[in-house]
Amino acid sequence: xGTDTSGQLQQDKSYPTHPDxxxxxxxxxxxxxxxxxxxxxxxxEWEHMWKRIWHVGGRTAQLxxxxxxxxxxxxxxxxxxxxxEDGSIKAxxxxxxxxxxxxxxxxxxxxxxxxxCPYHGWQWGLDGELTWVQDAEDFPQGNxxxxxxxxxxPCDTWGGFIFWSFDPEVKPLLEYLDPIPALLANRDLxxxxxxxxxxxxxxxxxxxxxxxxNEAYHIPSVHPxxxxxxxxxxxxTVFEMYxxxxxxxxxKLQPSSRLPIDADIMPLWADVxxxxxxxxxxxxxxxxxxxxxxxxxxxxxxxxxxxxxxxxFTDDELTDQIHHTCFPNLxxxxxxxxxxxxxxxxxxxxxxxxxFDYWYLVPEVEKASEVATLYxxxxxxxxxxxxxxxxxxxxxxxxxxxxxxxxxxxVTQQRGLxxxxxxxxxxSGQETRVRRFHEVLNDYLNGDR
Numbered sequence: 001x002g003t004d005t006s007g008q009l010q011q012d013k014s015y016p017t018h019p020d021x022x023x024x025x026x027x028x029x030x031x032x033x034x035x036x037x038x039x040x041x042x043x044x045e046w047e048h049m050w051k052r053i054w055h056v057g058g059r060t061a062q063l064x065x066x067x068x069x070x071x072x073x074x075x076x077x078x079x080x081x082x083x084x085e086d087g088s089i090k091a092x093x094x095x096x097x098x099x100x101x102x103x104x105x106x107x108x109x110x111x112x113x114x115x116x117c118p119y120h121g122w123q124w125g126l127d128g129e130l131t132w133v134q135d136a137e138d139f140p141q142g143n144x145x146x147x148x149x150x151x152x153x154p155c156d157t158w159g160g161f162i163f164w165s166f167d168p169e170v171k172p173l174l175e176y177l178d179p180i181p182a183l184l185a186n187r188d189l190x191x192x193x194x195x196x197x198x199x200x201x202x203x204x205x206x207x208x209x210x211x212x213x214n215e216a217y218h219i220p221s222v223h224p225x226x227x228x229x230x231x232x233x234x235x236x237t238v239f240e241m242y243x244x245x246x247x248x249x250x251x252k253l254q255p256s257s258r259l260p261i262d263a264d265i266m267p268l269w270a271d272v273x274x275x276x277x278x279x280x281x282x283x284x285x286x287x288x289x290x291x292x293x294x295x296x297x298x299x300x301x302x303x304x305x306x307x308x309x310x311x312x313f314t315d316d317e318l319t320d321q322i323h324h325t326c327f328p329n330l331x332x333x334x335x336x337x338x339x340x341x342x343x344x345x346x347x348x349x350x351x352x353x354x355x356f357d358y359w360y361l362v363p364e365v366e367k368a369s370e371v372a373t374l375y376x377x378x379x380x381x382x383x384x385x386x387x388x389x390x391x392x393x394x395x396x397x398x399x400x401x402x403x404x405x406x407x408x409x410x411v412t413q414q415r416g417l418x419x420x421x422x423x424x425x426x427x428s429g430q431e432t433r434v435r436r437f438h439e440v441l442n443d444y445l446n447g448d449r
Contacts, residue, residue, distance in 0.1 A: 307365055
């Protein structure tokens with residue numbers, strides 16, 4: 001059994017909780033190190049969990065015309081998503097049913113009416129039906145055209161994301177995601193633009209990111225630069241868990257409650273306030289009170305500065321960091337400026353490695369041609385895919401980059417989890433969602449979900 005209990009957390013009562021939210025609780029299932037490095041455990045995840053869930057395969061903005069396609073490689077499988085003549089999207093295994101060759105070796109593009117296998121030239125329509133083969137008369141079983149189809153998979157969309165599943169009997173997408181679409185309903189995600197699209201290969205198990213984004217306990221140690229303006233303390237943070245296995249955590253945009261209550265306003269917080277015509281000196285000795293003033297300023301000044309979408313936001317959405325951790329491997333962090341998307345996926349062969357995806361999606365700001373990102377100003381247009389190894393990324397990026405800070409710890413933790421000294425996590429109450437994540441995973445592996 002685990003060492004933590006279901007202990008009550010003192011939560012900020014100013015946020016209305018979702019009706020399905022539960023008091024953070026956990027059974028106490030142990031989080032053992034082998035979950036992160038065992039090949040046998042990774043194979044069980046594949047068989048009992050990855051084959052049964054919905055996966056994010058891309059953005060609908062990548063598919064503008066019939067024949068436009070996106071390819072998503074997951075472990076040893078390759079999935080092809082293609083826009084149909086009627087505007088819908090279908091997903092297929094990226095495999096020719098003749099001799100098993102992959103139809104496409106690129107991650108996105110477009111075709112004129114059909115896909116042609118590069119091996120023997122078989123042509124498959126956008127709807128997956130075989131339309132032409134060489135020497136059709138030479139097949140003893142008859143012409144295969146009109147008989148064979150590409151292997152189709154369930155495919156659906158929400159929020160401008162394309163989802164697919166290996167499971168032909170998977171529950172409907174909106175039911176699977178519940179209550180995440182309702183929690184993000186004020187954001188017009190379908191029309192957001194992905195201005196950053198980066199994939200890193202990291203020497204860590206895929207579960208590191210799910211663990212990491214399910215708690216804020218690490219922020220003072222790993223991200224101290226945020227403390228002047230993000231309140232990481234559990235007494236002011238909202239923690240919610242839902243029966244679906246998804247979670248939400250909300251951190252107020254205000255100086256950390258770990259700082260002295262009469263601390264001066266630090267430069268980072270002062271800069272945010274001044275940007276919205278608030279004099280930091282007015283809040284000397286009461287820095288946290290400036291959060292409400294910032295909400296009021298954004299509500300008043302937002303429209304004239306091009307932030308028309310602010311009108312749909314609640315006051316809290318005008319300031320705070322709202323983290324939605326969607327089981328098992330997707331985190332959607334909403335801020336007033338946009339949506340940070342984090343996705344981790346397992347390596348095909350080695351559970352000690354994974355890929356870490358970071359996307360940054362932004363709404364349109366009127367009269368603005370560029371938007372601020374972690375990597376400087378970017379134009380309001382779909383980003384090119386940037387790929388690389390984390391070791392190379394870490395050597396070139398600003399050490400204040402929070403992704404670099406998180407992933408560097410992922411690498412060293414992966415090494416420590418191999419030690420015979422580690423038996424289970426010893427968690428604080430505010431980390432309860434970490435254990436609950438592993439318990440939901442256990443439910444899949446045990447056939448209970």
